[in-house]
Amino acid sequence: MLQIAVTGKPNVGKSSFFNSATASKVEMADYPFTTIDANKAVAHVRSPCPCHELELTCNPRNSKCFEGTRLIPVELIDVAGLVPGAHEGRGLGNKFLDDLRQAKVFIHVIDASGSTDEEGRPVDPGTHDPLEDIEFLEYEIVMWMYGILNKNWTRLIRKIEAEKLDIAKVIYEQLSGTGVSLENIVDAKRTIVDDYSKWNEEDMIQLVTNLLRIAKPMLIVANKADLPTSEENIKRIKEKYPNVIPASAESEIALIRANEAGLIDYKSGDNSFTILKDEELNENQKKALEHIKVNVLEKYDGTGVQKALNTAIFQLLKMIVVYPVEDEHKLTDQKGNVLPDAILVPHGSVPRELAYIIHTDIGEKFMHAIDAKKNMRVGSEYKLCNGDIISIITS
Numbered sequence: 001m002l003q004i005a006v007t008g009k010p011n012v013g014k015s016s017f018f019n020s021a022t023a024s025k026v027e028m029a030d031y032p033f034t035t036i037d038a039n040k041a042v043a044h045v046r047s048p049c050p051c052h053e054l055e056l057t058c059n060p061r062n063s064k065c066f067e068g069t070r071l072i073p074v075e076l077i078d079v080a081g082l083v084p085g086a087h088e089g090r091g092l093g094n095k096f097l098d099d100l101r102q103a104k105v106f107i108h109v110i111d112a113s114g115s116t117d118e119e120g121r122p123v124d125p126g127t128h129d130p131l132e133d134i135e136f137l138e139y140e141i142v143m144w145m146y147g148i149l150n151k152n153w154t155r156l157i158r159k160i161e162a163e164k165l166d167i168a169k170v171i172y173e174q175l176s177g178t179g180v181s182l183e184n185i186v187d188a189k190r191t192i193v194d195d196y197s198k199w200n201e202e203d204m205i206q207l208v209t210n211l212l213r214i215a216k217p218m219l220i221v222a223n224k225a226d227l228p229t230s231e232e233n234i235k236r237i238k239e240k241y242p243n244v245i246p247a248s249a250e251s252e253i254a255l256i257r258a259n260e261a262g263l264i265d266y267k268s269g270d271n272s273f274t275i276l277k278d279e280e281l282n283e284n285q286k287k288a289l290e291h292i293k294v295n296v297l298e299k300y301d302g303t304g305v306q307k308a309l310n311t312a313i314f315q316l317l318k319m320i321v322v323y324p325v326e327d328e329h330k331l332t333d334q335k336g337n338v339l340p341d342a343i344l345v346p347h348g349s350v351p352r353e354l355a356y357i358i359h360t361d362i363g364e365k366f367m368h369a370i371d372a373k374k375n376m377r378v379g380s381e382y383k384l385c386n387g388d389i390i391s392i393i394t395s
């Protein structure tokens with residue numbers, strides 16, 4: 001399952017975001033749990049299910065279909081302990097390393113209202129600049145990775161020269177615990193001077209900065225968007241950073257609870273709700289719902305929680321959803337389940353890569369693939385499209 005790391009200093013609403021993103025009780029045969037362990041839980045990204053356009057009834061196995069929308073599981077990791085100075089040992093341990101290595105993308109939750117200082121202590125709303133928090137977190141992660149790269153660097157340079165080794169491969173080995181690929185390193189190196197023996201600290205920090213942007217992109221969730229001091233800050237953050245989603249995790253939790261209690265009809269990701277039992281709502285509840293409607297849903301086109309998950313997976317990681325089937329006519333697996341699996345694959349993947357993602361065995365025995373919607377064989381270079389239904393033929 002794809003992993004997303006959720007980071008942020010204390011008190012910004014990281015737990016609220018984490019809980020709201022993993023709160024919907026989606027029952028799923030293969031994943032009968034929400035919480036995996038103390039800091040991991042399953043959330044879902046949402047994508048239109050082909051059952052809708054094909055007018056079929058599907059029987060999902062690895063995911064869930066809700067009114068024509070496929071809910072595909074992803075894993076959220078709650079990464080705690082990132083405070084200024086963390087890379088120097090104030091809070092980062094092996095646990096952090098492990099979380100960081102596994103995650104493909106970061107969601108950085110910040111307090112957009114500016115009501116928590118740099119260490120997360122409450123202050124008057126609007127008195128702390130949340131832009132500083134974004135800079136500090138990037139800095140902490142960059143410095144942490146730089147620390148690993150820089151370890152024994154002089155000795156490594158001598159070894160590269162003596163044994164005529166490839167610099168990218170050596171860096172790859174040095175950073176092997178961080179989950180970046182050789183391809184990522186080759187990409188990240190492009191803007192740095194060729195002669196690595198002349199690299200200074202600045203060049204190496206730039207290399208790591210490039211590498212993190214490529215290999216572990218970051219989405220900023222500007223939380224507490226419901227508070228009045230957030231609006232101006234969100235504007236400033238959006239001017240400076242490309243990937244920013246205004247959010248109100250607390251509003252999302254309130255809406256999920258009201259929906260579960262049958263008081264309203266609300267689906268995560270919607271920008272509105274319908275009141276079902278007006279007579280059962282007290283004045284305070286009515287006021288709270290009206291506040292969420294006006295100051296969050298209408299203003300920011302939703303609470304931002306579902307939008308953040310979808311943006312991280314579909315825009316930052318450029319994933320697409322492909323539906324593998326065994327029978328390309330009936331669109332079923334061996335057991336007759338219609339459109340059983342929804343698989344997240346990187347944009348630009350070819351059928352053989354899909355086969356490997358499904359199972360190494362299927363990848364190794366891959367012969368060709370059939371586009372079941374068009375009912376025709378596709379070439380080995382065919383780039384899979386979002387929503388494709390693919391049958392893999394093996395030897």
Ligand SMILES: Nc1nc2c(ncn2[C@@H]2O[C@H](COP(=O)(O)OP(=O)(O)OP(=O)(O)O)[C@@H](O)[C@H]2O)c(=O)[nH]1
Nearest residue numbers: 009010011012013014015016223224248249250251
């Ligand atoms: N107004 C508002 N308050 C929020 C929102 N999300 C969280 N909060 C409040 O912010 C405070 C901190 O929330 P948590 O979710 O515990 O924050 P955290 O970042 O996980 O904090 P730690 O557990 O200390 O790491 C709580 O009082 C929440 O009620 C939001 O969307 N809007």
